[in-house]
Amino acid sequence: MPSAIQAFAAIGALVALKSTYDLLRLASVYLLPSNLPRYLYGPAPYALVTGASDGIGKGVAKELYRRGFNLIIHGRNAEKMERVREEIQSLGVPRKDVKIWVADANDPEVDFEGAVAQWEGLEITLVVHNVGGAPVREPTIDGIPAPDILGDLRRNALFTLFLTRALLPKLRRAAGPAELVFCGSLSSVLPVPRIVTYGASKAFLRQLSAALGADELYRAPRAPNVRTLYMDVGNVATHGHKIAAAFASPSADVYARHFVHCIGCGRDSVVPYWFHAFQLGMMGAVPSSVMLPELFKAIDLEFELAKKD
Ligand SMILES: NC(=O)c1ccc[n+]([C@@H]2O[C@H](COP(=O)([O-])OP(=O)(O)OC[C@H]3O[C@@H](n4cnc5c(N)ncnc54)[C@H](OP(=O)(O)O)[C@@H]3O)[C@@H](O)[C@H]2O)c1
Numbered sequence: 212m213p214s215a216i217q218a219f220a221a222i223g224a225l226v227a228l229k230s231t232y233d234l235l236r237l238a239s240v241y242l243l244p245s246n247l248p249r250y251l252y253g254p255a256p257y258a259l260v261t262g263a264s265d266g267i268g269k270g271v272a273k274e275l276y277r278r279g280f281n282l283i284i285h286g287r288n289a290e291k292m293e294r295v296r297e298e299i300q301s302l303g304v305p306r307k308d309v310k311i312w313v314a315d316a317n318d319p320e321v322d323f324e325g326a327v328a329q330w331e332g333l334e335i336t337l338v339v340h341n342v343g344g345a346p347v348r349e350p351t352i353d354g355i356p357a358p359d360i361l362g363d364l365r366r367n368a369l370f371t372l373f374l375t376r377a378l379l380p381k382l383r384r385a386a387g388p389a390e391l392v393f394c395g396s397l398s399s400v401l402p403v404p405r406i407v408t409y410g411a412s413k414a415f416l417r418q419l420s421a422a423l424g425a426d427e428l429y430r431a432p433r434a435p436n437v438r439t440l441y442m443d444v445g446n447v448a449t450h451g452h453k454i455a456a457a458f459a460s461p462s463a464d465v466y467a468r469h470f471v472h473c474i475g476c477g478r479d480s481v482v483p484y485w486f487h488a489f490q491l492g493m494m495g496a497v498p499s500s501v502m503l504p505e506l507f508k509a510i511d512l513e514f515e516l517a518k519k520d
Contacts (some may be wrong), residue, residue, distance in 0.1 A: 256279075256334055260272040260339040337390055338382070470483040
């Protein structure tokens with residue numbers, strides 16, 4: 212019969228073993244070679260990137276182009292998209308096709324089926340649902356006009372849902388594996404004030420990604436073609452998030468390299484930038500009485516920055 216001390220020691224050893232395993236598994240995502248080449252097959256693989264005219268989306272589109280993908284880049288401003296296409300095709304790597312899709316993600320009438328029909332014949336193997344963002348607002352949600360709230364939900368969640376819905380039959384028919392990547396935010400796990408509907412939309416994407424991935428697995432007669440991955444994005448210095456680029460808040464181009472590296476990692480969700488994963492771990496480890504005041508200070512700073520716009 213083991214003594215109480217022996218029983219506690221055994222439990223402690225199991226907990227330590229499990230924590231070490233989790234840590235090594237997470238570290239392997241950052242340290243092992245990327246599985247992105249899994250989606251580079253066939254004569255002309257395409258990646259579709261939404262919100263690709265600026266920020267992280269543009270950075271990711273450029274990185275995918277460098278790594279051999281043809282692109283469909285999405286945005287709302289046709290002229291800006293043309294300039295981005297030129298920028299991408301001047302990257303100094305073998306020239307590939309870059310198509311443009313213009314659609315306002317706030318528009319409730321977007322023709323998703325029509326968009327997918329025009330890509331008939333293209334082998335889309337990767338979709339990066341990046342479009343999103345929301346202002347850091349002064350009023351509480353009862354003071355925000357309903358159309359603005361609906362705009363947040365469309366731009367951050369519903370556009371992605373209905374584009375996914377229109378694309379799924381095509382992705383299932385792909386000659387090889389296909390992946391849907393959902394660009395989330397740490398505000399989907401942290402209770403951040405002033406961006407309440409934004410955080411809630413990103414939590415929607417997290418669950419959409421996990422449940423959709425499970426649904427494809429559940430229904431597939433063999434290994435499913437379509438995988439999903441939710442990316443927990445932390446602070447990145449972009450047009451939409453006007454903070455200074457620094458180690459803790461990398462530029463969009465630096466961040467995009469980390470983001471693209473994680474595609475194909477096989478997890479349900481990942482924090483693509485290891486330092487943000489560390490930050491999230493630290494916040495989870497402290498009591499909310501310590502964490503919340505820090506979060507409030509951070510959003511105060513964001514609000515001051517947003518007011519300068
Ligand atoms: N940067 C961060 O710190 C951070 C943190 C957490 C999560 N994220 C998430 O990361 C993603 C990218 O953020 P970002 O900082 O790179 O943003 P960004 O610099 O503002 O770029 C957003 C992109 O989405 C496009 N877009 C915005 N509203 C649109 C609409 N209604 N219809 C069509 N396109 C639209 C923009 O087009 P225009 O060029 O026309 O403006 C741009 O291409 C978002 O999903 C955001 O929520 C970012």
